[in-house]
Amino acid sequence: MMKLRTEDLTRTFRIGSSEITAVDKVTFEVNEPAFVAIVGPSGSGKSTLLSLIGLNDYPTSGKIFIDGADSSHFSAGQRRKMRLRQMGFVFQTFNLLPTLNALENVELPLALAGKPRREQKEKAVGLLELVGLGKRFLHRPKELSMGEMQRVAIARALANDPEMIIADEPTGELDSKTAKEIITLLFDINKKDNRTVIVATHDEKVVDVADATYVIQDGKLRLEK
Amino acid sequence: MTFCFRNLFRRKIRTALCIIGVALAATFVIAVGATTMRYTTVIKEMNVLFNGQVMVVDNKSMVIQAIPIGGGMLPQNYTESKIQKVAGVEKTVPILLVTPIGMGEIIQVVPRNFSIGIPVEDWQLTLGPTLLRGNRGHFPTNESGNEVVVGGSLADEYNLTVGTALLINGYELNATGVLDTKLALLGRSIIMPLELAQKVYDYQREINIIAVKPAAGYSQADLAEAIERNVAYVNALTESDRNDVVQPVLAQVEMWNLGIETVIFAMSLILVMTVTVMSVSERRRDFATLDAIGAPLNFVFRAVLLEASLIGILGGILGVIFGSSAALLMASFYTNIPVAQFIPSILDIVPPLYMAEIFVAVVTVCCVGGIIPAANAARTRIAEVLRAEY
Numbered sequence: 001m002m003k004l005r006t007e008d009l010t011r012t013f014r015i016g017s018s019e020i021t022a023v024d025k026v027t028f029e030v031n032e033p034a035f036v037a038i039v040g041p042s043g044s045g046k047s048t049l050l051s052l053i054g055l056n057d058y059p060t061s062g063k064i065f066i067d068g069a070d071s072s073h074f075s076a077g078q079r080r081k082m083r084l085r086q087m088g089f090v091f092q093t094f095n096l097l098p099t100l101n102a103l104e105n106v107e108l109p110l111a112l113a114g115k116p117r118r119e120q121k122e123k124a125v126g127l128l129e130l131v132g133l134g135k136r137f138l139h140r141p142k143e144l145s146m147g148e149m150q151r152v153a154i155a156r157a158l159a160n161d162p163e164m165i166i167a168d169e170p171t172g173e174l175d176s177k178t179a180k181e182i183i184t185l186l187f188d189i190n191k192k193d194n195r196t197v198i199v200a201t202h203d204e205k206v207v208d209v210a211d212a213t214y215v216i217q218d219g220k221l222r223l224e225k
Numbered sequence: 226m227t228f229c230f231r232n233l234f235r236r237k238i239r240t241a242l243c244i245i246g247v248a249l250a251a252t253f254v255i256a257v258g259a260t261t262m263r264y265t266t267v268i269k270e271m272n273v274l275f276n277g278q279v280m281v282v283d284n285k286s287m288v289i290q291a292i293p294i295g296g297g298m299l300p301q302n303y304t305e306s307k308i309q310k311v312a313g314v315e316k317t318v319p320i321l322l323v324t325p326i327g328m329g330e331i332i333q334v335v336p337r338n339f340s341i342g343i344p345v346e347d348w349q350l351t352l353g354p355t356l357l358r359g360n361r362g363h364f365p366t367n368e369s370g371n372e373v374v375v376g377g378s379l380a381d382e383y384n385l386t387v388g389t390a391l392l393i394n395g396y397e398l399n400a401t402g403v404l405d406t407k408l409a410l411l412g413r414s415i416i417m418p419l420e421l422a423q424k425v426y427d428y429q430r431e432i433n434i435i436a437v438k439p440a441a442g443y444s445q446a447d448l449a450e451a452i453e454r455n456v457a458y459v460n461a462l463t464e465s466d467r468n469d470v471v472q473p474v475l476a477q478v479e480m481w482n483l484g485i486e487t488v489i490f491a492m493s494l495i496l497v498m499t500v501t502v503m504s505v506s507e508r509r510r511d512f513a514t515l516d517a518i519g520a521p522l523n524f525v526f527r528a529v530l531l532e533a534s535l536i537g538i539l540g541g542i543l544g545v546i547f548g549s550s551a552a553l554l555m556a557s558f559y560t561n562i563p564v565a566q567f568i569p570s571i572l573d574i575v576p577p578l579y580m581a582e583i584f585v586a587v588v589t590v591c592c593v594g595g596i597i598p599a600a601n602a603a604r605t606r607i608a609e610v611l612r613a614e615y
Contacts, residue, residue, distance in 0.1 A: 056517055056607045076522065084519025095514040099231035109518050156518070 002067060002086060002163035002196060004053060005029035009062035011048050011219075022048040024219035025062065030198070030212075035190040037210035038200045038221070045219040046200035047168050053198070054087055054166045055079045084113055088157025090186075092169035094149040096141040102128060102152045103137040109159040127155035131185060147178035154185060164196040165189060171203045180205055229531045236504065243500040244540045250493040251544020251587045254486050256551035258583070259575040261482050263556060265475045267409045274410065276353070279449045280467065281308060281435040284460045289471065292324060292410075297458075298431040304456065308435060311451045313443030318347045320434040321422045338379055339414045340393075342422020342432075344368065350436060352416070355406045362387035362402030368418045374402040378412035381566050391415070396425045407573065413562075437461070490590050493540075497594030501533050505602045512605040526603040533595025534588060541587035548583070549575045 011023040022045040030036055040046050051057040053064060055071060064071040066082065074082070083089070096105045106124035115123070128137055131151040141149050150170060157165050167186060171179035187209050190197040199206050207213050213225040233240045268289065281304075286293040301319050308317050321342035343350070348364050357363070358377060365372035375385050380403040385391070391398045393415070404411055423429055439448045449461035505512075512525045552575050557564040567574060 051607070054517070080516075080519045080521065082519075083517060089517050091514075095510060095517075097228075097511055097514065099228065099235050104227075112518070112520050112524070 001033050001194060003029070003031050003065075004164065004196070005065040006053065007063045007065070009049070009052060009064060010060050011045075011052055011057065012060045021219050023052060023059070023221075026216075026219070026221040028214060028221060028223070030196055033190060033194040033196050034211040035187060035209060036196070036198045037206045037213045038198065038216055039202065039207060039213060039224070040200075040216035041202075044216045046216055048219075049216065049221070050166050050168050050198065050200050054089060055083055056089075084109060085160050086163050088159070088162040088165045090150070090153050090157050090165065090167035090170045092172040094141070094146075094153045094173075096149055096152055096156070098141050101138050101140050102133060102144065102148075102155075105141070105152055106155045106159055109156060113160050123159065124155070127158055128152070130158075131155045132181075145178075146173050147175075147181065150174060150178075150182050151185070154182070154189075158189065162195065164198065167197065167199045167201075169200055169202070171201065171206070176205075179203060183209060226531070229528055229535060232504070232508070232528070233532050233535055239500060239503070240536070243496060243536055244543065246496045247493050247536060247540025247587060247591060248543035248547060250489045250496075251541055251583055252547040252551055254489050254586075255544065255548025255575060255580070255583050256555055257485060258482055259548070259552035259579060260555045260559070261478050262576075262579065263409075263552075263574055265478060268471055268475065270408050270410065274353075274408075275350075275436050275467075276464070277438070277445075278350075278464075279437040279439065279445050279452065280462045281437055281452060281456075281459045282433060282462070284458055286433070286460070288460070288462060288467065293322065293433050294324075298428060298433050299435065299459065301430045301432045304432075304459065305435060307456045308437060308452055308459075311448070311455050313440050313448045313451060314437055315440040316438040318344065318350050318436040318438075319419060319432040320436060321419060321426065321428055321432045322434055323422070323426050338376075339410065340422060340426065341414050341416045342419040342426075343416065344419045348416075352404070352406075352411065355404055355408075355411060357402040358405040359403075362400075365401060365418050365421075368420045370418065371396065371398050371421065372401045373398045373415050373417040373421070374404055375400050375416075376404050376412040376414045377406060378409075378562065378566060379415065382562060394425050394427075398425070407570075435459075486586075490586060493587065494590050494594045497533055497536055497591045498597065500536070501529065501595050501598035502601075504532070505529060505598045508602075509605055512602050513607045516605060516607045522603065525605070526599045529599035529602045530592060530595045533591045533599070537588035537591025540591065541584040544587060545580045545584055549580065 006029070007027050009023055009026040010021065012019050012021045026049060038046050038049065048057070052059055055074070071079070097108070100108065103121070103124050106127055107120040110120040110123055125137065128134060131154055133148060133151050133155070136144060136148060141152070144152065165186065170186065171182055174182060183203070183205050186197050186199065189195055199210070210225070212223065214221050215224045282288055282293045283297040283299055285297050288294070305317050305319055308314060323340040345365055345368050357374065362374070364374060373391065379385065385400050385403065387400060387402060389400045391400060398417065404414070404416070406412055417425070419432070423431065437448065437452065439445055445463035449463050449466070452459065452461040515525055549571060553564055553567045553571060556562070556567050556574055
């Protein structure tokens with residue numbers, strides 16, 4: 001399992017002449033396959049923090065340690081490789097590629113990882129069945145409901161058996177019933193597969209099931225539960 | 226590849242318009258290029274007819290390669306005897322070349338047809354190694370008979386075969402053979418004995434060309450100079466003189482052609498670049514997603530470049546097809562010869578190498594047009610794009 005630790009993680013943005021600190025000296029760690037919720041209002045820095053720990057962005061200062069290794073020493077190629085093989089991303093707006101069908105969206109990370117064609121298909125079919133989309137393989141994203149799109153996105157995130165799933169407001173676009181199903185799915189992924197799941201959310205239902213809850217306000221993170 | 230095809234056809238109308246734009250550019254380049262290339266080839270091949278000889282015409286004639294246009298006729302016996310007295314002349318061959326080319330029709334480089342009157346003992350001079358189609362028939366043997374041979378292109382157009390009767394200016398002529406030649410000029414010719422030609426076209430004892438073969442040890446230039454010194458009313462043109470008249474014109478045609486190609490390809494480049502930039506800017510989130518899930522650095526670059534190349538390949542294929550068809554139509558339009566006759570010789574009108582050159586040029590232009598948008602797409606900053614979504 002992946003061990004994640006941040007030290008005084010800070011990310012500032014310059015907009016015109018003013019400087020905004022989206023993430024302010026955040027220090028936290030996840031040492032076991034936990035279900036971690038990060039809650040906070042819009043603009044509080046949740047997405048920026050997830051971008052940083054997902055190696056999608058570079059901190060202005062501070063450090064991120066992954067399995068004890070300082071990520072600032074990672075090359076761009078190493079960061080990509082980690083995103084491909086060790087982390088899975090789930091976005092609020094699903095971010096499925098619109099020209100590919102559900103099966104192809106899930107196959108994509110496997111293809112990028114160089115998996116053989118047959119393995120790609122078998123794995124993608126298995127994952128789509130796991131998330132309850134056994135009969136919707138060949139549908140394009142625009143032919144799926146929002147809940148179904150998010151399930152495809154979760155299947156895609158699981159494709160390369162990552163040790164950590166990073167979900168940015170995964171229930172933000174969904175109705176409460178579908179949101180509950182998605183949370184259950186993420187919860188199962190954490191408990192049954194022993195994967196760390198970090199979820200940025202407004203959703204109280206996520207907080208209810210989370211092993212640890214952090215609150216982020218004006219870029220500052222504190223442990224709530 | 227599937228990913229790129231699907232992305233291209235996600236915006237069907239835009240992609241189709243872009244492909245059509247590229248195809249039209251290639252069509253224009255091929256049609257104009259093939260037509261000018263054909264004209265220059267035809268003009269160059271006219272000189273093949275009088276290879277190694279000095280060509281004597283009336284000094285008021287304008288000459289395009291071997292074809293005298295306008296100007297006067299030459300009295301046959303008087304002029305021939307004066308030329309034969311010049312030192313260095315081995316042989317003279319009087320020729321009557323009748324063509325519908327006038328100054329107003331000069332754009333028709335290959336006129337509808339020619340009639341060439343030439344003494345029967347001198348066929349070889351004009352025809353070179355040309356044979357009769359299928360080795361059927363024979364060249365006319367009787368100077369005053371009514372036998373003629375016809376060019377292949379004319380024969381195809383009018384269904385002429387050995388034994389067909391032709392009626393020209395009230396004279397009934399008998400086709401005794403069909404020339405098997407690729408030369409455009411001979412393909413459109415009716416070749417007959419000189420006396421017969423003078424009778425049919427009413428040029429009694431008159432001709433408009435005398436081909437003069439230099440004797441051993443005499444250069445064409447020296448002989449031409451001596452002929453002009455001794456016969457005041459003629460122009461004696463060596464091969465290089467004939468070429469000198471046309472070469473600057475041909476060079477200019479080629480230069481204009483190159484200029485047109487450059488402008489057309491530059492426009493294609495801008496078109497492809499614009500479409501690719503639009504496509505890339507609309508798909509920034511897709512590229513950011515690919516980046517977020519760990520796609521290799523050059524994946525997006527290659528995908529966008531491949532899409533631009535696919536536009537080039539599809540546009541190039543359509544362009545070659547449309548361009549070749551347009552070149553056929555233009556060849557037909559400028560020669561008044563039915564299109565169907567050109568179809569078997571399509572590869573002579575638009576040579577395969579030229580098709581390949583234009584195709585490669587189109588694909589290259591489209592690839593170049595895709596480089597900057599592809600580089601921009603590859604530089605997509607994931608965090609910025611995905612953050613902007615919320």
